Amino acid sequence: MSNADFGLHSLRLSEFGIRSSIQYLCIWMQPLIYLDHNATTPVDQQVLEIMLPFFSQDFGNAASLTHTFGLAAARAVEKARGQVAEFIGADPQEITFTSGATEAINLAIKGVYETYAGKGKHIITAQTEHKAVLDTCAYLEKKGAGITRLPVDREGLVDLQELEKSIRPDTILVCIMLANNETGVIQPLAGISKITRSRGCILMSDATQAAGKIRVDVN
Numbered sequence: 001m002s003n004a005d006f007g008l009h010s011l012r013l014s015e016f017g018i019r020s021s022i023q024y025l026c027i028w029m030q031p032l033i034y035l036d037h038n039a040t041t042p043v044d045q046q047v048l049e050i051m052l053p054f055f056s057q058d059f060g061n062a063a064s065l066t067h068t069f070g071l072a073a074a075r076a077v078e079k080a081r082g083q084v085a086e087f088i089g090a091d092p093q094e095i096t097f098t099s100g101a102t103e104a105i106n107l108a109i110k111g112v113y114e115t116y117a118g119k120g121k122h123i124i125t126a127q128t129e130h131k132a133v134l135d136t137c138a139y140l141e142k143k144g145a146g147i148t149r150l151p152v153d154r155e156g157l158v159d160l161q162e163l164e165k166s167i168r169p170d171t172i173l174v175c176i177m178l179a180n181n182e183t184g185v186i187q188p189l190a191g192i193s194k195i196t197r198s199r200g201c202i203l204m205s206d207a208t209q210a211a212g213k214i215r216v217d218v219n
């Protein structure tokens with residue numbers, strides 16, 4: 001262990017009591033086993049190899065269309081947009097890139113709320129949604145939104161009859177994820193979509209954990 005590492009661990013130990021320090025040392029000395037790949041995982045080697053040139057050679061700004069480097073970057077972005085669209089059965093113009101799922105979820109839920117608040121302020125979600133969805137709904141609740149949080153059964157599924165009963169004239173959005181990030185439960189999204197379409201409210205589904213594991217077709 002280097003002096004820098006020793007100093008770092010000494011600093012950490014000084015923040016704990018003796019018993020906690022011993023427990024920390026025992027954990028630190030054990031080989032680490034990472035069990036959170038469903039949330040964050042190393043970049044696939046093939047993806048890494050394809051992306052590396054954009055950090056060293058093709059480093060242009062895709063919004064700078066007045067020079068060669070910017071044009072090359074813009075072409076790469078549009079190619080990626082087409083690939084994502086094909087992957088989920090969408091049209092390229094329907095694809096918006098964000099920094100990640102949390103930003104996308106915030107953009108979608110808050111965007112729908114701000115746009116349709118004149119029609120209604122009621123949002124339906126499930127108790128087992130990702131924290132990004134639940135936190136965004138809680139934020140809007142403080143702003144005056146009405147939030148219904150549906151329970152799930154012992155299999156982790158939303159009851160479609162309960163969902164339909166929960167939709168009100170002022171319901172503008174239903175937020176139900178496709179695949180749960182912790183349990184892997186796959187919600188009956190086709191049935192949920194039929195209900196929301198028939199009742200005239202928007203369906204937003206967090207499909208982050210589903211893409212690449214099961215077939216996703218937005219149409």
